[in-house]
Amino acid sequence: MLGYLLRRVLSTIPVMALVALFVFSLLYIAPGDPAAVIAGEQASPEDVEKIRAALGLDRPFLVRFSEWSLAVLSSDLGISMFTGMPVTELIAQRIEPTLSLMVVTITLSVLLAVPIGVIAARKVDSWWDRTFMAFAVLGFSVPVFVVGYLLAYWFALELDWFPVQGYTPIAKGFWPWLQNLILPSIALGFVYIALIARITRATMLEVLSQDYVRTARAKGVAEGPILYLHALKNAAVPIVTVIGIGVALLIGGAVVTESVFAIPGLGRLTIDAIVRRDYPMIQGIVLMFSFVYVLVNLAVDLVYVVLDPRIRY
């Protein structure tokens, strides 16, 4: 068990190194010469060369990559070309809204999607099942910003139940914070809910046909405990896997959701960085999100051991 945990943790290192290599190459082949940008338009070619040498930009790829990797390890992601501030600092300033959005979305989605999947599996081929699964197909087909505008228009502008846009820090109180996040979370979670509900239904269908479920029914266990204690527990591994994999969808979707709901988070930072072609910024954001994604899936793999003690690798 300890061996499995250790091996699984160690196996993320090569993956992260590869991601770092990709992300670094991205900046390496990016058009535009950072030395020329920093030197300004008045600079002579000699000045540009001097700056290039001072920044170490004239050295070979591998040397620069290993230096950059060491800097990343001490959480130095470089300097934003546009603002002149450290990338790490800019990311730290914007992380709260995005993290809040993610946490609320995941919580809300799991709380909605798992019961939907269980009910659909319990009443398979019923109208409930068909309606839920039709919604799931819709969830895969309607882009996140469309859902976002739809929700914002109806529930914020027309009905005035929620604030239209913006973000309130959690320091100003839990309720105002949550109120601002509910619509964006539903919009962002739409496809995620569809994904989790579908896999929950599928695995529950398989588990519910097992002998031990029939035995439980035969000895008179009530339907509720059968579904949520016997069956769901054994269906948990694929469900948790999809919850982890789906985080990739959330990360991509958050960029757009924050734009629709005017949330000042990392998504807005990304869009600004793209518009300004701020490569160190883009690099830092992609690297950070990818590391988070790798770590989330590592956490999922470690949770397996708790969910299913039979797992041995």
Place this chain on the structure above:
Amino acid sequence: MNTPASMHDRAAQPRTAFPAAPALGDVLPPMRVRTGVAGFAYRYPTMAIGLVLLALMLLIAIFAPYLGTVDPTALAPAKRTREPSAEFWFGSDAFGRDVYSRVLYGARVSLAVGFAVAILASLIGLLIGTVSGFVRALDGVVMRVMDGLMSIPPILLAIALMALTRASVQNVILAITIAEIPRVARLVRGVVLSLREQPYVDAAIAAGTSTPVIILRHILPNTIAPLTVQATYICGSAMIIESILSFIGAGTPPIIPSWGNIMADGRTLWQVKPYIIVFPAIFLSMTVLAVNLLGDGLRDALDPRMAKRV
């Protein structure tokens, strides 16, 4: 449905005497073989709905100039932000451009990106997956690279790639293709690995068949079914990613009317003029829905075992 129930009833009756075997017509429901289009729609309703919707969108894209449209890039500042009317069927945007014409022409970009990415990613993924599945020496390296690429969320990878290049439809297609390849490669590799353990492949090897012929004749035909299903899903996801890239200003150049671009233009006005966003949104959702329904239908038809699972 009928058959097992009626057989069950028969079995439940007390057996006084062995009844004569029932005529086949009593046990089985009358066979009605449906052929042609009606038969196809009856057997595969999801695929049929998807195909019809998709065909409709294709026709719209092809015949966009003949469907009462005007030049989708023609500016008319005096007629900006008009509500939908007889002149502007879907209204006009902040520059007075006709949203109806833009939405119809936008179908071209979405479908082109969707199909191109689906085909390219499938072919390249097929190549990488087959090589990886057959050449043990390369397998480890190739799959680690794919793992690394897969660890970057696809939309983010596409955004980063777009930031490197000029905005153009070709570059959008390339960026999304690169983001989608690893999933195809993994799928194909999995199929290849399980196929090469099959007895008929062993038999072919024993008979002295060369490796290229084995791949061509025994392996590739069996990857077509899962690959087709995967390609339709990629097509749908590519269309969504294209619209997201365009929406945040990192995709199709703003001058080309794509659904994402139209929505990006309507973004600042959405509270007062929601129709600029509503119409492209409906078209985009319908098209992706069509492709996804087609994919679900194909999956159920090509692999009946999978039908029950997801």
